[in-house]
Amino acid sequence: MDYIWNWGIYWEPVAAGGGYYWQMLLRGLAWTVATALCAWVIAVALGLLVGTARTLNSIWFRAPAYVYTELFRNVPLLVQMFFWFFVLPELVPSNLGHWLKRELPMPSFWTAVVALAPYTSARTAEQVRSGLMALPKGQWNAARALGMSTWQMYRLVLIPQALRVMIPPMTSDFMGVFKNSSVALAIGLVELTAAAQQMNEYTFQGFETFAAATCLYVGVAMSVNRLMSWIEKKTAVPGLIAGGGR
């Protein structure tokens, strides 16, 4: 019994109905991209807040931010997905729990976004923190000497510079969120990997199926890479190492 190749499989109709296999894979890709982009936007916002809080003087900001990063970094993403999907509805008041379980539209999608965002933001927060810490002490002192408040100092002086330094390490976090969205298949989201796995179960054409999924993921990774280096060039400040460096 040898493997029978069939590269035309993408143009055959899905065994369970609902279009052709190429459509099934592209629909999966669309869910992957939608999940990853939603989670990424929230993760960057949360990461900026938490990462900044970790550099503040007051222990009332620093301690909760530390707990937040360690908590979301040190529990596997799959367990976090199960937590948001299975455990949270049982822990909240029963009306809300009922709504989460029965009435929330697109439950796997929203749960995946809600799980991915804090998980990713814990990593982003670390990048923000090390970006801020890498700035010369003089920047802090100069902002203070000009009479800026803490809010002004961060918003006008520190964050804009730190963001530029952070672009390269954040590129890999951004790619990571696309890859990590595949974990959502465990809570029933038919994103790209789940679509490929279903196609493999229907057709037994594993090579062709997984090769297509692999190419789509590589395409996504390359686009992210291009986008981030474009942003890096656009935002570069001439004369600074953070500004291009090449």
Next chain:
Amino acid sequence: MNDFDFGVIIRSLPFLWQGMQYSFQLMGVAIVGGVLLGTLLALARLSSIRPLALAAGAYVNLMRSIPLVLVIFWFFFMVPLVLQWVTKASAPVAVGPAMSAYITFILFEAAYFCEIVRAGIQSVPKGQVHAARALGLSYSQSMRFVILPRAFRNVTPVLVTQVIVLFQDTSLVYVISVTDFLGAASKVAQRDHRLVEMYLFAGSVYLVICYCGSLLVQHLQKKNNALFAH
């Protein structure tokens, strides 16, 4: 919500421990195999032989741009067919998900370890390399006795961080129904309808183990900073 039942955790501890042993084994095999293969890949990527460097680079970049879950599915499907082809058997060789997970993790994690080791090698000052060669050491001697030991020491914190990620990644074998720690917890959760207790417990255990790793990383970073401060 129904009352919290700690009993279900106590009752299933032996089963969970079996799962945890598999998780640790998978982690151990992936670390040893991944670091060995990763070091070879790093040497290949830095090699002056162009085709070798390009091939290693292509492998590493490919592995790093696709999700582990997809790689797990790839190998779960492919390993039996490849073994059939290698052994000239008449049918695909049944290896089982636990076995194919070992192969998957070695090959996948090697790509990540490769990049860490490569950064380590590049962080060794050029003078050390020249000095080793000037002393008449061959390429493999200078790598083994001078460059790699220093490279590994420079990147120990990053290596440990990657091991923490790797340990968390082992939970993904859930997708091919291997009974690792999370797999065991999930089986008990579904059998006894105790999802809240089992998932909270599993999460806490991962948290404690990985947080200890995270503290170790912070300690190593301080030590390295002190070592290279001058």
